[in-house]
Amino acid sequence: MFEHMLFQGSEHVAANEHFELIQRAGGTLNGSTWLDRTNYFETVPSQQLELALWLEADRMGRLLPAMTQEKLDTQRDVVKNERRWSVDNQPYGSWWERLPALCFPPTHPFHHSLMGSMEDLSAASLDDVAAFFRTYYTPDNAVLTISGDVDADEANRLVDRHFGWIPRGYGRPPLDSMDVPEKFGAPIREVVEDEVAVPRVFLACRTPVLGSKDYYAASIIATVLGTGRGCRLHQTLVRDRQLASAASAFTFDLSKGSDLLVVDATARPGVPLDALEAGVADVLDELQQGGLREGELDRVLAQIETDFVTSMQSAGDRAEQLSRFATYFGEPRLLNDQLQRYGEVTEADVRAMARARLGPDNRASLVYIPRIGGGS
């Protein structure tokens, strides 16, 4: 909701004018809100850098004079429609709020819904917007990243000119502890009846956070399991046993508390849920007990290398990556070490990680099944 309000104007910018000025300048823009950071970004032709900085500075320094009840009410309805669109009227749409809720305890900051319930949205007030703004949207709690066809000295001069006057915040309150045990300790399972055509399983394991030395082995496991057509989930569940019509795996890349490695498998029509779940368990068991196959690590590293270099092509993606490392760890240069870190992982590291984290005592399953008598 706050992200939406940041496009409703600031002292010298009218509602939606941020969009208009950037698009008129030939740029693209958006915002994104995630469990532990919010991003506002634009890509503009290089001669428009100063305009983009001025717009960002005006809303960081002077947002509140532009906030009105009418704007809040309109955006509340827009966000409610966003919720209907992405969660309520979308098959399996609730997975990305249900899965973190299942994997983190109720007091943990990652437990509650990112977008908020309809009740939460109805209750949001202008005071909430102001308090959130004063507490968190401050220069000392923000990372500004510029990448592309710019001169660094010139960019620094412009940043100082437009952001230099904005006062520091009074410090954000300390976060509650994010720590959770390394493993769930026992299998967890939640069944959801929904307007869906076929069963689907989301299975999460707690894994080491982004930034830790052990993260890379977990990330390699996710690739072995679930990236590309040669990955194990596709090979076993989609191709050989034909239990799933799609199967993949990925890490959330959370930097605090615990990361999650998630397997996502959709049943082939006619395949019962228990057969699909058993198939997913077999794939995890095999990797947990047997480790990597010959040549598997090299293939995965080659994929990771190409993906990394490919993602460095666009200025927006480079800024996003630099910003990620700067925001989480205070050091954008960590980006330069990533390929080396992956390259240092040995088969023994992967074997140890799989053994420690892929077992039944560290699996949380969120399963969707068609509503009986419902749907079409």
Next chain:
Amino acid sequence: MSAPTVVRPAPGHSRPYRFPAFERTSLPNGVELIVAPVHRLPLVTIRFVLDVGARQEARNDAGVAMLTAAALAEGTTRLDALALANEFERLGGALSSYATWDATHVRTTVLSTRLRDALSLLTEVVRTPALDEREVNRLKEERLAELLELKTEPRGLADERFTSSLYKSGSRFSAPESGSERSVQQLTVDACRSWHAQQFAPAVTALIVAGDVEIDQVLQLATENLGDWDAAAPAPVSVDDLPAREYRSVRVLDRPGAPQTELRVGHVGLPRLHPDYFDVVVMNAILGGVFNSRINMNLRERNAFTYGAFSSFEWRRDAGPFVVSTAVATPVTASALRETMTELERMRSSEPTADELSLSTSYLDGVFPIRFETTDAIAGALASLRTLRLPNNYYDTYRDRVRAVTAGAVARAAQTHLHFEHMQVLAVGDRSVISPLLADLDLGPLSVIGDDDE
């Protein structure tokens, strides 16, 4: 410490940008080579594009182009599916193969040191696929699963059902790009094999390479890999792209209890090579293309009916659809539709303001370089150039053409190409709530369609 600046910064000096220079040449057998050397990073995108699209299919075989394209990735006569996937992964590439209305695409991106191996592997996929029975049947089941899942996915369902409904029932365009349940059901491995044998030929094939590469290198590799390829070109086809109805009509697909209605409004548009193309693109940007477009400002920012509303022309060799798309809260379905119709009429009845026109033209002009940051995007643009028969100077003149569009031309484009009197509507939502409201609007006969109608 500096003081806050109130004055909006003016743009600095704009730096020149040119779409990467590329060269086109052909092998003696007719395979075209299009090469764009771009040396920023040690990367190269290799892309085969063949004039083998769903438009070529018989209505009853709808889906064979997509099924065959997907099956290309499932093994060659030399390598089975797993071995092929492992080969690509060893090269650090991912193989992607698919068919659109107009073309079949087979592509990968790898580090440029792996160009030779990747190009020969990709050639193998195009020329000698296994088209194995078990793999084809599996892919067919996956497409059927997708169609089944689509029935519970209102957004994708509305897209597919609406576009298909615009064309006459005998036309290939009246079924989805990847085929319908009925047409896919009866596809066989033999259908894929004869499709490959009849359609894949040097004369309809282009090899596009963009990235850290030189032209001579590609010419040599292409000659080695493709020089001996000999197959007769398929006969050209024409598609019936005329509209099914020349009067307004409203269709409702019932989803009891749905919290939102997926609304689609539009009609058959125009083919890509139509001389009014640029006028129509700018007109559409003003109507529903940019964030501050008329439709989005009205439906989202003024009325909060929706999270977003936009319009688009789908550009194909033949006349593709024009569609306004939005998802609105169930109770406001009719109001949202009325506002959409108001904006369509307003677009036709007067010229846009100078501000509206300049917003859209400067946007389209300015984002042009951002569209081509990656080797994959550059190769994709060259694939469009070839598939859609655009002139070689198309990307070099694009920005001038956009800037030359006038307010008068936009109004004329709206009058000529928005068929206000033939507007078609599809609403996927809770019929018991929305049908009575929609019936009150003067938008033509209202019918309720079933899940399995084709």
